[in-house]
Amino acid sequence: TAGITQAPTSQILAAGRSMTLxxxxxxxxNAMYWYRQDLGLGLRLxxxxxxxxxxxxxxxxxxxxxxxANTDDFPLTLASAVPSQTSVYFxxxxxxxxxxxxxxxxxxxxxxxxxx
Amino acid sequence: GQxxxxxxxxxxxxxxxxxxxxxxxxxIFNTWLWYKQEPGEGPVLxxxxxxxxxxxxxxxxxxxxxITRKDSFLNxxxxxxxxxxxxxxxxxxxxxxxxxxLTVIP
Numbered sequence: 001t002a003g004i005t006q007a008p009t010s011q012i013l014a015a016g017r018s019m020t021l022x023x024x025x026x027x028x029x030n031a032m033y034w035y036r037q038d039l040g041l042g043l044r045l046x047x048x049x050x051x052x053x054x055x056x057x058x059x060x061x062x063x064x065x066x067x068x069a070n071t072d073d074f075p076l077t078l079a080s081a082v083p084s085q086t087s088v089y090f091x092x093x094x095x096x097x098x099x100x101x102x103x104x105x106x107x108x109x110x111x112x113x114x115x116x
Numbered sequence: 117g118q119x120x121x122x123x124x125x126x127x128x129x130x131x132x133x134x135x136x137x138x139x140x141x142x143x144i145f146n147t148w149l150w151y152k153q154e155p156g157e158g159p160v161l162x163x164x165x166x167x168x169x170x171x172x173x174x175x176x177x178x179x180x181x182x183i184t185r186k187d188s189f190l191n192x193x194x195x196x197x198x199x200x201x202x203x204x205x206x207x208x209x210x211x212x213x214x215x216x217x218l219t220v221i222p
Contacts, residue, residue, distance in 0.1 A: 040214065041214065042215050043204065092158070102147075103149060104149060108158050109156070109158050110158055
């Protein structure tokens with residue numbers, strides 16, 4: 001069972017370069033999310049999408065963009081990477097029940113990004 | 117933004133001991149969820165709470181949704197080595213606690 005698949009699993013990137021982190025889910029969940037995880041700061045929401053065709057900003061959206069062209073894919077793009085974007089990035093999705101988002105998140109295994 | 121204060125930050129316990137951790141918020145939440153993260157992996161949902169006052173168990177885990185809707189706790193009874201990991205509380209899609217790192221000493 002795949003669930004949420006993220007790629008790449010790790011990447012080293014020069015500052016100023018662009019990068020897209022890929023996320024695909026096979027659970028047909030409507031809502032998808034991108035979080036970054038930094039030591040001592042827990043998980044912070046970058047962007048989210050409640051359904052295909054819509055996106056929203058989370059707690060730390062600056063320097064990141066997302067798109068949601070279909071239900072399954074939710075890529076995260078860094079247009080011009082900076083060292084402060086060094087982090088572990090997690091993609092997640094959540095199921096709905098009776099038309100309501102349950103908030104129960106299913107996570108990918110993470111993408112470790114180092115910006116030098 | 118909203119803050120979820122999770123404590124303790126870390127715990128070192130002997131195998132067989134019980135564990136308790138909690139989360140508090142300045143805001144009211146409609147759901148409280150608890151996740152566990154093992155090294156190199158994404159968090160995995162342990163327990164979901166949807167009603168104030170709700171007490172829910174999942175094996176050796178018990179969690180409660182505080183009556184004020186501003187707090188929740190997670191208990192682990194009779195800890196075992198595989199309980200090692202970081203435990204996060206989650207108030208809604210936006211906000212996670214900063215995590216409790218649990219080490220179980222055999």
